[in-house]
Amino acid sequence: MTRYSLEVRIKPRPGLLDPEGKAIHHALQSLGWGAVDEVRVGKVIYIDLEAESEAAATETATAMCRKILANPVTEDFQVSMAVGVPAGKLEGAQS
Amino acid sequence: MTRYSLEVRIKPRPGLLDPEGKAIHHALQSLGWGAVDEVRVGKVIYIDLEAESEAAATETATAMCRKILANPVTEDFQVSMAVGVPAGKLEGAQS
Amino acid sequence: MSTAEGAVAEDSVSPRAGDPPVTAEVVADHGLSVDEYERIRSIMGRDPTFTELGIFSAMWSEHCGYKNSKRLLRLLPTTAPWVIQGPGENAGVIDVGDGYALAFKIESHNHPSAVEPYQGAATGVGGILRDIFTMGARPVAILDSLRFGDLDSGRTRYLFSGVVSGVGDYGNCVGIPNIGGEVAFDRGYEGNPIVNAMCLGLMKREELITASASGVGNTLMAVGARTGRDGIHGATFASEELSEDSDESSRPQVQVGDPFTEKLLLEASLELIASGVITGIQDMGAAGITSSATEMAGRAGTGVELEMTAVPTREQGMTPYEILLSESQERMLVVVEKGLEGEVTRILEKWELEAAEIGRVTSDGLFRILEDGVVVASIPALPLTEGCPTYEREGIESEEIQALRAMDLSEHLIPEGDLTKTFMLLLSSPNVASKRWIYEQYDTTVRTATAVRPGGDAGVIRIRGTKRAVAATTDCNGRFVYLEPKRGAMIAAAEAARNLVCVGAVPTAVTNNLNFGNPLKPHIYYQLREAVLGMVDACETFETPVTGGNVSLYNETDGRSIYPTPVIGMVGVIEDVATITRQAFRHEGEDIVLLGANTNELGGSEYLYVTADLVAGAPPAVDLDAERALQQAVLKMIHERLLSSAHDCSEGGLACALAESALGDGEAPHGIDVDIDDDLRPVAALFGEAQGRIVVSCAPDRTDQVLRVAALHEVPARRIGTVQGPDDDFRISVRGASISARPAEMGAAYFDSLANRMEAPPTGT
Amino acid sequence: MKAAVVTFPGSNGDYDLYKAAQQVGFDTHFVWHRERGLDAYDVVLLPGGFSYGDYLRAGAIARMSPIMEDVIRFAAAGGPVLGICNGFQTLCEAGLLPGALVRNDVLRFQGKDVRIRVERTDLPFTSTYTEGQILTIPIAHGEGNYEADPATLEELEGEGRVVFRYVDRNGEPGAAANPNGSWHNIAGVTNEAGNVLGMMPHPERAMEKLLGSDDGLALFASLVASVPALSS
């Protein structure tokens, strides 16, 4: 068994109103970032788990999404390995 | 100007409590997923914006994080291009 | 107003490119019968287009058209000198004295909550708030009336917790205190929860505004949120049965609530009304722009013309059909005096909201829809709102229920055994136990007017600047209605009135929510008819006219109907806040007096459900005149300042009512010493749910006076015991048997039960 | 004696705060978040509610409002600033107070009466309380869990900048008395100078016995008492 770090992204379904995204969009614009076209807000769940293989780990996380992590009526989800995310280092916001 | 899709992940700082992550961890375990070691919950903000280049887009999003999107006391952030995310297609939760 | 027939001929409407042809199948998909479709054709003098069909289907749905209930609803008493606005507007309005008027209304969101509990409940609260502030009243209180299946199911816990946080998050964010409600858990609601939300709003009498599109040439403006593809055909969908595959993505889009926008819309709307620039305002609720525009035209006897491309949309490429039927939340339609549109825009801008001119009031009586100047729909407005066919169905009582009612309960009653154990079991049953887990998720104190918070018999909101207050409660025991609909409905009204008088309020008026199954089934129509008849009798006797309400039919899952549940939302007036009375015992050594009589009745009781898993027997008898006398006696006692506490007996009977008074809010519980010497079965005396009973406490030197007032009103009354100290036991003896418990243990059973049950592991969505 | 109640889009405790300030004698005015200028006021009050719907983080968007520059200037000049609930969250976001308010550990909104202990009575907000006094005051929040890094916490405790703490009926700050998971049961903190106070409980909702408690009255009375001293 190996320990895998997964990332589950949960996103409001297209077409559904996303009031939080709307409010952030509005705030960014009034701070002068007029070039923003759209903002949508989702959740990211970082899961560390033991599994036989990468494929097994992904499968488990997918099952979790179906069962409990995502709301099938309002949300889409996406499972990926937390390693391998390209660009962007994790940054302390104040730095 | 080109339209870029960015992904901003905002994550509770290590060391700080993450009651939601703990609750999800607990729920997953009681549903039989005992192999889960850790769960942390953050936010992901999808931003579409117009910029001169990928670098400029990333820089803008980073500035947004520093100014408003992340709270330096409690959160870390990570900016990446939404394209280029590897594995895992976006899936309707019900499928 | 020109005649509809003449006007139709003027508009030539040809099918819109891209819209599906109107076939028999499409008509059926829109929930319209062959006869109804023929009626539409004769109104139009031609075949309707797809857009027009959509409009008819929404307006003639059960939700908007009240097809199957209108004839029954006409029987309800609706007038009294204090009624300012009866049924027909967004909310009823009554005079509450000192120049103030109270707008109030209840609304259901059962189907949306079954599909998505959080958003369903949240948008339910949003909708009822808008109904109140479109009358010109500022919302001051929310109540929520909820029903779910048994709590041991994971799905039920998911629905319950989602609904509670949806109700809470929305009301909390807008900043309207929750002052009460009710919740029941019973397998009769498995799969089809009931989510009814009630709102109260206060205004000065002269601030009242109604929703009509008057003044030909005036401008129609859409204000608030943009229109998206949310909940298209929600009104039709609200009128269909749920089935197994109800949460598939093929359903109409879920509506997502935005309480932040609602708060801005609330402030903007009240400012618009105060500014005098608008002549009418209405929420775009079920059936969206279509119903708001046609209803406003219908009330004024005018017509309206709307340009679809002027409606601000959230998504691109929306068709007129979609725009007209969208149920996106937090939107209003306002009628603006011609030339003053800029004033509206200015006010909306201050509140960071959009306003768009989308049409005008016309004189031709038509609901005319343009897309880029081309007429895509043109329908006489009046037949849309008034022409919906109404039906009187056949009603036959189900034999199965007759048999349940006639059942000999003695065969099913377990030996009486240990009464204390049964008592503790009842105290912790989710139907009796404290609802603290719910209302602690609600803001109950914002607006600094909540004199009695949830947890009492009724919530109370004082009116600042006066000595007055208003009280409100929602009540209905669905088991009683199921077992005998007419009596059950009378009990619901009687309980509501009792709850109001317990806090010292005079019952004044009623709003109601009829939650029933499929009315096309004779035994369901029977329930509906009988329940309405029961409500008629009770509201007449109590002089509490019905000023509005809501009908939610087709509450069925896989063909199984919910218990018929006519929820009564009743409001009352308190003239002097100094007389507000609460349910908790207050002083050691005071007398406990029972008003009303115990009986041997156990039918439909929580005791039967908990001990024998049974919903059977005849519901308790109710004597409306005796209820009325009890109400008046208690009010007189309260006004003469005789009482220290008052609490009505409902689920769990006398023993549970005494326990609730003894425990209070848990901070300073009391023991009691009570002796009940009735010649009745002990379980019936303790746990039976006989009607017409209120437990009061008073200083011993007031007891004679209390008994005298009761006698004067011919209300049975007797001293049954005394309030004891915090370290004393809670003791009730009944003919040799007895209950004896420590208040601390009772408190744990009563206050923590719901929370403990909700901590059980999740089972997914 | 003038008090400003700053209203943001989504504030809903502004009216209650206005009434409370008025009750103790302040000439009270609402100041809309897009207005400017607080110089004419003696105290500045930031109300509870859900500014910008609490979207992103409670107080994060309100903190960017133009009026906040004036609030910061007013505070820097030593003027008393009180932030209640969402006002507290906004003051933290603005950096006028240390730490942050995150989601309640129970993950549910909490609306109920709590007990808090007055830890300090030498502030313009608490001068008419007695030290150790236990107040019964409502809370109503979903994000009231006070967090700060260990160094900041140590500093706060060391300098006596924790003004209110959640306690039980015996005045003890145990876990059972903590409604939201706040570190050290912190219910309210002040800045170094002691002229900025943020608190999650709602003293403005505890102004009369009819509604449950009048334990908040003394806080506003303290502010009144502080005004002549400040302006003289």
Ligand SMILES: Nc1ncnc2c1ncn2[C@@H]1O[C@H](COP(=O)(O)OP(=O)(O)O)[C@@H](O)[C@H]1O
């Ligand atoms: N869903 C709810 N929302 C708010 N308050 C509730 C809710 N359910 C119950 N309550 C409150 O809990 C108390 C007890 O409820 P209930 O047992 O239904 O009272 P009663 O039998 O007097 O009608 C009441 O004060 C009621 O307002």
Ligand SMILES: [Mg+2]
């Ligand atoms: Mg009651």
